[in-house]
Structure formats: structure tokens, C-alpha cells
């Protein structure tokens with residue numbers, strides 16, 4: 001649906017050249033929710049702006065629905081852009097227009113007739129749960145309601161792709177949750193492909209099928225969300241993943257525990273969730289597993305069980321126990337104390 005190949009974008013400033021995007025390749029498939037995560041300055045906004053060509057890449061190719069869009073004539077570019085809706089952290093609503101007009105004004109610039117326009121405003125306000133707010137002004141709405149209006153405005157163009165630029169970053173956790181639910185509903189029920197950028201791992205966790213992690217303009221790791229959770233390799237990715245787990249154990253506690261065996265994080269995905277493997281460890285090996293922390297991480301499609309466990313036993317036995325756990329499909333990370 002969206003294919004970026006070797007995309008680079010640099011800006012010339014008084015201080016020299018800034019390489020905002022550096023040779024990025026990724027593909028967003030039809031019907032999925034694809035997230036791009038990175039810390040501030042990683043290049044996320046520039047990347048998403050390259051997708052709808054608000055920013056022209058310096059190098060590389062951007063293909064939307066099998067069409068190379070980097071060199072399109074203005075009229076054709078407009079046609080492609082109509083397939084792409086966008087929502088922003090700051091909502092971008094017209095303060096002096098009511099909710100109805102905020103949705104209707106962009107539609108009036110297209111060939112949609114009055115009757116169809118009315119129908120669409122009503123339909124999409126219902127989908128976002130604001131059917132009673134036609135006449136309200138943005139100033140009378142909460143942040144979450146404003147974002148719902150912005151979503152209805154984007155949907156009213158009947159796009160095939162929705163781009164989301166930090167759409168929940170200005171919202172409190174509860175409102176964030178409800179907007180993420182709405183994005184999931186839009187993806188499932190309307191079949192709209194969503195590409196979003198965020199700096200919050202909980203957004204990726206809750207709704208993204210796949211994720212790319214960005215740093216210094218590059219994609220440092222990408223894959224299915226479940227795989228990124230279970231076996232991230234880059235330290236920055238691990239930091240993001242760890243941010244959704246419970247707090248780390250205090251260093252002094254860890255130091256003491258490792259005297260008698262390693263401390264490991266076990267991730268149980270798919271079939272491994274239903275096997276009583278930890279109980280087997282204590283019967284099969286001279287090892288006593290001691291659970292230090294645990295929780296369930298609910299991803300869009302899967303559930304991951306995460307346990308931090310101290311394997312109390314001698315070196316050979318704990319090695320065999322770890323090999324056994326891996327054989328049973330359990331992902332093991334943080335065998336070294338520094339990684340836990």
C-alpha cells in the first residue's frame with residue numbers, strides 16, 4: 001500500500017546540512033496498522049510528511065498503491081493525496097467554525113454534492129461517537145472530542161490510508177486509550193490502512209501489527225510487534241520495550257541474586273503461554289525458579305506473558321534449564337544482569 005525505498009531527506013540550514021531521513025526502506029501493507037517509533041528528533045515527522053509528499057524526499061522512491069508519487073504532476077498528486085487522510089497532535093481544527101463545518105469545508109473543495117456531503121458528515125460523526133455535536137465549536141470540546149472531530153474530518157474524504165502524526169500525544173492516558181480504540185475500529189470496520197508515528201510504546205503495543213524503530217534518521221529495527229517485544233536486538237528498541245514493563249528491579253537486589261544464579265526475563269508467546277514450563281524446570285533440573293515480577297502485555301493480535309525470574313542453581317544446571325525453556329518456545333532475554 002505504501003512502499004518507501006531508500007528514502008533520504010536532508011535540510012540545508014545556516015549551520016550546515018541536516019540529514020533528517022537517512023536511507024529508509026519500509027513497506028506498509030494494505031489493511032494493517034504500521035507504527036514508527038523514535039525519540040524526539042529521530043526523523044519520524046519528516047518521514048510521514050514524505051509519505052503524503054508534504055515534504056519531497058531528496059533521494060529515494062515513494063510508492064502509494066503501486067504508483068511512484070515523487071515526480072507526479074500537480075493534478076495527479078492531488079488525486080493520490082485524496083486517498084490519504086491525516087490527523088495531528090494539535091488537531092488543526094478551525095476555531096471559528098462549528099463541528100459540522102470543520103468536516104464539511106474540506107469536502108466543499110471536492111466534487112461532493114450537498115446531499116452526499118450531509119450524509120458523510122452525519123455518518124462519520126456517528127462513527128467517532130459525536131453525532132450530537134454538529135453545532136458545537138472546538139472551544140467547547142475536550143481534547144479527545146477535538147481529535148474525534150479531526151478523525152471524522154479525515155474519514156469524510158473516504159481515504160484508503162490514514163496517517164497519524166502523534167495523534168494521542170497531547171491526551172491523558174484514558175483519552176489516549178479511547179482514541180486508540182477508535183483507530184482500531186476504523187482499521188477493522190472500514191478497512192483503512194493506518195501508518196502512525198509516536199514516541200509512546202503503549203501506542204505500538206495496543207494497536208500496531210508491525211513497527212519500525214527510528215534513530216538518527218535511520219530505521220534501526222523493524223518487524224511484527226510481537227517479535228519486537230519478544231526478541232528486540234537494538235538497545236534503543238529494548239528501551240522502548242522495557243518502558244511498557246514494570247519497573248526494573250533495584251540494582252542491589254539484582255547483585256545479590258546473581259550470586260546464586262541468573263536473573264532472566266521470560267516472554268511467553270503463542271503456544272508457550274499454555275505450558276507449565278516453569279514447574280517442569282524445578283522437577284527436571286536442580287534449579288528453583290523464583291518469580292520476581294510478572295505481567296501480561298496485550299498486543300493488537302496476541303498476548304505476551306512476561307516474567308522476571310531468578311534461576312537459583314549451579315551454572316551447568318541453569319544453562320540446561322535455559323536451553324530447555326528455549327526448546328519449549330519461551331523467549332529468554334536479559335541472562336546478563338545488565339540486560340534485565
Ligand SMILES: Nc1ncnc2c1ncn2[C@@H]1O[C@H](COP(=O)(O)OP(=O)(O)OP(=O)(O)O)[C@@H](O)[C@H]1O
Nearest residue numbers: 011013018020038039040041042043044045046047
Ligand atoms: N524544515 C526543517 N528544516 C531544518 N531541519 C529540519 C526541518 N524539519 C526537521 N528538521 C530536522 O530534522 C531532524 C528530524 O526532525 P523530525 O521532526 O522529523 O523528528 P521527529 O522524530 O519527528 O521529532 P519530534 O517528535 O521532536 O518532532 C531534526 O534534527 C530536525 O531539527
